[in-house]
Each structure stands twice: as C-alpha cells, then as structure tokens.
Amino acid sequence: EAQVTQNPRYLITVTGKKLTVTCSQNMNHEYMSWYRQDPGLGLRQIYYSMNVEVTDKGDVPEGYKVSRKEKRNFPLILESPSPNQTSLYFCASSLKGINTGELFFGEGSRLTVL
Amino acid sequence: AQSVAQPEDQVKVAEGNPLTVKCTYSVSGNPYLFWYVQYPNRGLQFLLKYITGDNLVKGSYGFEAEFNKSQTSFHLKKPSALVSDSALYFCAVRDIADSWGKFQFGAGTQVVVTP
Numbered sequence: 387e388a389q390v391t392q393n394p395r396y397l398i399t400v401t402g403k404k405l406t407v408t409c410s411q412n413m414n415h416e417y418m419s420w421y422r423q424d425p426g427l428g429l430r431q432i433y434y435s436m437n438v439e440v441t442d443k444g445d446v447p448e449g450y451k452v453s454r455k456e457k458r459n460f461p462l463i464l465e466s467p468s469p470n471q472t473s474l475y476f477c478a479s480s481l482k483g484i485n486t487g488e489l490f491f492g493e494g495s496r497l498t499v500l
Numbered sequence: 501a502q503s504v505a506q507p508e509d510q511v512k513v514a515e516g517n518p519l520t521v522k523c524t525y526s527v528s529g530n531p532y533l534f535w536y537v538q539y540p541n542r543g544l545q546f547l548l549k550y551i552t553g554d555n556l557v558k559g560s561y562g563f564e565a566e567f568n569k570s571q572t573s574f575h576l577k578k579p580s581a582l583v584s585d586s587a588l589y590f591c592a593v594r595d596i597a598d599s600w601g602k603f604q605f606g607a608g609t610q611v612v613v614t615p
Contacts, residue, residue, distance in 0.1 A: 421605070434602070489536075491545070
C-alpha cells in the first residue's frame with residue numbers, strides 16, 4: 387500500500403530535549419516536505435527536499451533541521467524544542483514534474499513541548 | 501511571493517444543498533492550484549488540481565472547482581452536499597515562477613453539513 391509513515395504519532399516532551407520525527411514514503415517520490423498545522427494558520431511549510439541531499443527552507447524553518455540521506459526518508463529534527471513548537475506536524479511527498487504536484491500526506495505527529 | 505486566502509472559517513449547509521468553499525490566490529507567475537480535505541485525526545487528502553487547460557476541473561467524491569484567472573479565484577463546489585463531506589478543506593497554490601517545491605496553503609475552511 388502506498389503510504390507516508392510518520393513516527394511518533396504523539397509525543398510530549400520538555401523544553402530543550404532533542405527529538406526527531408521520522409518520515410518514510412514507499413512511493414519512490416523525489417519530493418518530500420514538512421508542514422506544521424496550527425489553528426487559524428493552516429499549514430505552513432517548514433522545509434522541503436527536491437531529492438537526495440537537496441533541502442530548502444520553507445516559510446517557518448527556524449528551530450528545525452532536516453536531512454535527506456535516502457530517497458525514502460526525510461526526518462525532522464528539533465535540536466532544542468521550545469513551547470512555541472507545540473503543533474501538529476505533517477510530512478508529505480510527491481512526484482516531481484510539470485503535471486504532478488499533488489501531495490501525499492502522512493497521518494500527522496502531534497507534538498507537545500512543556 | 502505567493503499567498504492563498506480562504507475568507508470563510510466555516511461554511512454550513514444542509515444535506516442535499518449545493519456547497520461552495522471559496523479560495524483566492526496571489527502569485528507572480530502562473531498558478532498551480534490544489535484542494536485538499538482533512539477528516540478528523542487524519543492527514544490531508546488530495547481532491548483536485550488545476551494545472552492548465554479547462555477552467556472547470558473535476559475531482560474526487562463529486563467535487564469540482566472553477567479556475568477564474570481574472571478574479572484570481574479557485575472555488576470548490578459540490579452540487580449536492582452529504583453529511584460525510586463535513587471536514588476541513590484547504591486550498592493550496594504553487595507559483596510556476598517560484599521554486600517548484602514551495603507550496604502555500606490557506607488557513608482552511610471548516611465545512612459542516614447538517615442532516
């Protein structure tokens with residue numbers, strides 16, 4: 387089954403404790419991206435990757451890191467989480483091309499930073 | 501820079517009535533436009549897209565959307581709403597003139613369909 391898998395789905399942590407949210411897709415998609423969803427703000431793009439070893443900042447990259455060492459994986463790293471990073475996070479992937487672009491989303495990871 | 505506006509936080513309709521969810525956009529170049537739906541505790545699901553060609557595009561679950569370049573709008577429509585259409589709907593845009601990877605989402609519109 388084609389899917390984007392995120393882990394963990396739920397996490398409560400404390401300020402400053404490094405954490406990683408993993409994302410894996412099995413569709414051989416070149417493009418992957420991370421979003422955060424906050425009430426009234428919709429989805430805001432954190433980082434995206436056009437292919438292996440190629441990453442770029444989205445609209446809200448501060449406080450986050452990513453890496454793309456393999457095509458299928460795109461982990462989101464919070465080196466020193468703060469309460470304002472409490473949010474619902476989504477990973478998405480897509481084929482890359484002129485007539486494509488529809489995103490396939492994971493089920494989301496709800497993060498609470500105390 | 502690209503941006504998307506969904507002017508209504510919530511749209512409420514009775515089952516069987518037509519449903520419209522509004523979206524306007526701003527881009528420097530030409531837009532690629534998308535609609536996604538989010539059911540409770542789930543990720544977003546793709547509904548439809550406009551890339552080029554016919555201004556009226558048809559998508560999943562009986563939804564359609566009309567691209568209007570002069571009004572910079574891409575409203576989502578369904579002729580006869582179902583209770584099961586109750587969900588959060590997001591409009592998204594990608595500017596052809598910008599980096600391929602940059603998507604901009606609207607704030608979302610909560611659709612409530614009453615029995």
